[in-house]
Amino acid sequence: MGDVKLAYIVQKPQYKGETSRLAITHAIAYQTVEILLEDGDTVTPTLCFVGEGVLGLQKGQKAMDLYGITSTESHIKNSLLVDLDVLVCKEDLAKYGIPEDAMPDADDMGADKKIKVAPFSEIQKAMEDAKHVLFF
Amino acid sequence: MGTLTIGCFPGLVGNMSYDFALKLAEAAVNKGHKVNIWLSGNATGSVKAHQKHLKDYSTGEKYLKALLEKGVEICTCEACTVARGIQKTEGIEKLQWNAMHWYLAKIHGSDRVLQIGGE
Known part of the structure; x- marks a missing residue:
């Protein structure tokens, strides 16, 4: 069957509920799915943040210090470290007044990938290219 | 027939x-x-066995068991479940426990996927 492309569309703010966090961890799980698949089969998620889903992504989070839980920032950094494509909607960032340079990176961890602040048309293309679209 | x-x-x-x-x-x-x-x-809170079905509340166990008997594969996210204080020994029999890659693997072989979002 080969590769199956998935689009994870996160529409809810981080920390408001659990599912916006679970979208990220479920996407990262693509790293280990091959142990359950036939040789040559893969799953490739693209993680997309749109609407209120762009809230709570900024760098400098202190969730571990204040609440003893991993931050969304750390999950995003792990996503980049495992080479996930992470798209954040450019128009929605602008709507909420969040500067693009507030998005975290994982340079300190040695990641090659970076968050891509992308126009919605690009996120729509990711949805069109995916076999399955999952809304979180 | 599809998956x-x-x-x-x-x-x-x-x-x-x-x-x-x-x-x-x-x-x-x-x-x-x-x-x-x-x-x-x-949703992982529903895998605990011995649920009392009070009519004012939805119940999971009765319907999960019926689906398992019909051959539906049901798996709970182990991390989500133990985080809620439910251990595997307390769970409904025949229901699987695994990590998130179980879901992705099933998606890989599926014709259709429905993501029923939560809170």
Whole structure:
């Protein structure tokens, strides 16, 4: 069957509920799915943040210090470290007044990938290219 | 016949989304489709055995067991479940426990995927 492309569309703010966090961890799980698949089969998620889903992504989070839980920032950094494509909607960032340079990176961890602040048309293309679209 | 995988994330009590996911699974399996259910987030609270079915509340156990008997594969996210204080020894028999890659693997082989979002 080969590769199956998935689009994870996160529409809810981080920390408001659990599912916006679970979208990220479920996407990262693509790293280990091959142990359950036939040789040559893969799953490739693209993680997309749109609407209120762009809230709570900024760098400098202190969730571990204040609440003893991993931050969304750390999950995003792990996503980049495992080479996930992470798209954040450019128009929605602008709507909420969040500067693009507030998005975290994982340079300190040695990641090659970076968050891509992308126009919605690009996120729509990711949805069109995916076999399955999952809304979180 | 096709393969349907349902990602079920809502809590058992407090909304009807969980009930809908299981009813949908039942309808699909009754039509002869292969059905997989992945329980994650608050939905994992429903895998504990010996639930008392009070009529004012939705119940998971009775319907999960019926689906398992019909050949539906049901798996709970182990991390989400133990985080809620439920151990595997307390869970419903024949229900699988695994990590998130179980869901992705089932998605890989599915014709359709329905993600029933949670809180």
